[in-house]
Amino acid sequence: MKQALLELMRMSRICRMVLATCLGSFVLVIFYFQSMFQPVMRRNPFAADVCCPKGSRNALQELYNPTQSEFTGAAFLHQTRRDQVAETCRAHSASSRKRRVLTPADLKHLVVDEEHEMIYCYVPKVACTNWKRVMMVLTGRGRYSDPMEIPSNEAHVPANLKTLNQYSIPEINHRLKSFLKFLFVREPFERLVSAYRNKFTLKYNGSFHKRFGTKIVRRYRRNATQEALQSGTDVKFQEFAEYLTDPATVREAPLNEHWETVYSLCHPCHIHYDLVGKYETLEEDANYVLRLAGVGDYLRFPTYAKSTRTTDQMTAEFFHNISSQQQRQLYQLYKMDFLMFNYSTPSYLKMQ
Numbered sequence: 001m002k003q004a005l006l007e008l009m010r011m012s013r014i015c016r017m018v019l020a021t022c023l024g025s026f027v028l029v030i031f032y033f034q035s036m037f038q039p040v041m042r043r044n045p046f047a048a049d050v051c052c053p054k055g056s057r058n059a060l061q062e063l064y065n066p067t068q069s070e071f072t073g074a075a076f077l078h079q080t081r082r083d084q085v086a087e088t089c090r091a092h093s094a095s096s097r098k099r100r101v102l103t104p105a106d107l108k109h110l111v112v113d114e115e116h117e118m119i120y121c122y123v124p125k126v127a128c129t130n131w132k133r134v135m136m137v138l139t140g141r142g143r144y145s146d147p148m149e150i151p152s153n154e155a156h157v158p159a160n161l162k163t164l165n166q167y168s169i170p171e172i173n174h175r176l177k178s179f180l181k182f183l184f185v186r187e188p189f190e191r192l193v194s195a196y197r198n199k200f201t202l203k204y205n206g207s208f209h210k211r212f213g214t215k216i217v218r219r220y221r222r223n224a225t226q227e228a229l230q231s232g233t234d235v236k237f238q239e240f241a242e243y244l245t246d247p248a249t250v251r252e253a254p255l256n257e258h259w260e261t262v263y264s265l266c267h268p269c270h271i272h273y274d275l276v277g278k279y280e281t282l283e284e285d286a287n288y289v290l291r292l293a294g295v296g297d298y299l300r301f302p303t304y305a306k307s308t309r310t311t312d313q314m315t316a317e318f319f320h321n322i323s324s325q326q327q328r329q330l331y332q333l334y335k336m337d338f339l340m341f342n343y344s345t346p347s348y349l350k351m352q
């Protein structure tokens with residue numbers, strides 16, 4: 001055990017020097033040691049039917065060594081996005097004392113497609129329902145061939161997709177090394193306002209009102225009415241912001257996945273993502289992933305009805321209603337997401 005610790009310390013020293021390549025082995029070493037103390041996880045038998053045969057080369061090869069000239073420009077773009085993530089992580093680890101090691105429980109957002117050798121880290125409020133639908137089609141679970149045939153609630157049933165935490169340690173390491181790992185990100189405050197609107201201003205499902213709304217009203221509204229205390233249906237954006245920036249909130253529990261940072265959901269400083277897709281260029285980036293996987297001829301990423309989408313202007317309106325101190329605190333909370341994914345500080349913020 002002591003030797004294991006020494007080895008880890010040595011690894012982390014080297015890691016600070018050569019971050020990107022080292023992160024992989026850092027994770028690997030940790031899983032290796034964990035496997036000595038943890039029971040090996042059982043693998044579920046895998047449904048065989050798949051919609052789309054994979055190409056002769058795997059997605060990872062196609063990304064890093066494109067044979068088709070149409071991929072060259074995109075390959076360069078994604079290299080710059082990867083560099084941006086790696087640089088931000090390097091700067092962050094140099095200035096931060098905290099050292100975090102991954103455990104299998106950290107991998108529950110990573111959806112695995114065995115057949116096409118891809119891993120998708122899902123981020124709620126970033127086209128995640130449609131990506132889960134596409135992953136269900138790709139993995140052959142539920143035997144659908146058209147993503148839009150899949151009801152949205154079915155796409156969110158955990159058993160319909162397999163996540164990386166369900167594998168044994170060696171199986172996890174193998175997949176982290178040889179599969180194409182990707183995620184989709186979005187301007188952090190737009191994602192936040194989208195989550196707020198979706199969970200607190202719509203009537204369709206009371207579970208967020210009960211779980212979070214009642215607590216937020218109780219803690220942050222003076223003179224709340226009995227009705228508001230009980231229903232939690234009318235949480236103001238300002239109260240939601242107070243909840244998020246209250247140190248007690250993160251002390252209690254991790255943030256709900258709908259407003260948790262991408263940094264904490266997908267661990268991009270520990271897991272080397274090969275491809276960072278953006279919500280702002282969703283169709284282009286998503287169809288690029290499908291073409292890399294060799295299934296572009298069978299499958300297109302579903303297009304959206306854009307009418308209710310949260311926009312930048314809408315986001316600005318919500319932020320106008322909160323104090324500059326709250327704006328600064330929210331920026332601090334989502335800062336890593338802003339920096340890693342190259343989103344500029346919004347012009348509507350009163351940061352000075």
Ligand SMILES: *[C@@H]1O[C@H](CO)[C@@H](O)[C@H](O)[C@H]1NC(C)=O
Pocket residue numbers: 080081084342344
């Ligand atoms: C970051 O975004 C700016 C414009 O918003 C762009 O000019 C620049 O190339 C981007 N950098 C990276 C590394 O993507």
Ligand SMILES: *[C@@H]1O[C@H](CO)[C@@H](O)[C@H](O)[C@H]1NC(C)=O
Pocket residue numbers: 204205206207
């Ligand atoms: C509301 O959400 C809960 C939990 O996410 C879910 O089980 C339930 O089916 C939903 N109800 C409706 C009417 O959508």
Ligand SMILES: *[C@@H]1O[C@H](CO)[C@@H](O)[C@H](O)[C@H]1NC(C)=O
Pocket residue numbers: 222223
């Ligand atoms: C709360 O109610 C009390 C008594 O009605 C009143 O004096 C006080 O100003 C109210 N506070 C706020 C913040 O509305």
Ligand SMILES: *[C@@H]1O[C@H](CO)[C@@H](O)[C@H](O)[C@H]1NC(C)=O
Pocket residue numbers: 237317318321
């Ligand atoms: C901002 O606050 C005003 C006054 O409380 C309210 O009428 C308006 O709906 C709020 N706007 C947003 C986008 O929350």
